[in-house]
Amino acid sequence: MVKFIVGEKGTGKTKIMIEMANEASKVSKGHVVYVDRDNNHIHSLERSLRFINAGEFQIENLKAFYGFLCGIISQNFDIETIFIDGMKIISNADEK
Structure with missing residues (x-):
């Protein structure tokens, strides 16, 4: 399943995603991965x-983004959820 959290800049999308990731880590039977474009929210x-x-x-x-995700999953088959914060990760990856 894919879920998108959309809204204008400054509407709290990242905060919502961090809360979702933290909650998922508490109830998940597998591992939870959080992907971000920088280290700004690592302490949250x-x-x-x-x-x-x-x-x-x-x-x-x-293609590189797809390979990146496949590489994450291939390293750990116990991954249950992947959170990707920031569409800039994807939007900066121009389709070539």
Whole structure:
């Protein structure tokens, strides 16, 4: 299932996603992954979450983004939920 949280800048989308991720980490039987483009919100997340800074990877196109997600999943088959904060990760990956 895919869920989008949309709204104008400053409407609290990231805060909602952090709350959802923290709650998921408490009730999840598997692992929860949170992907962001920088480390700004790392201290707001539960320690049990796996945090990945996508800004450290060269995600230049949608194929690279797909490979990035497949790589995350292939490293741990117990991943239950992946949160991707910031459409800039995807929108900066121009389709080539």
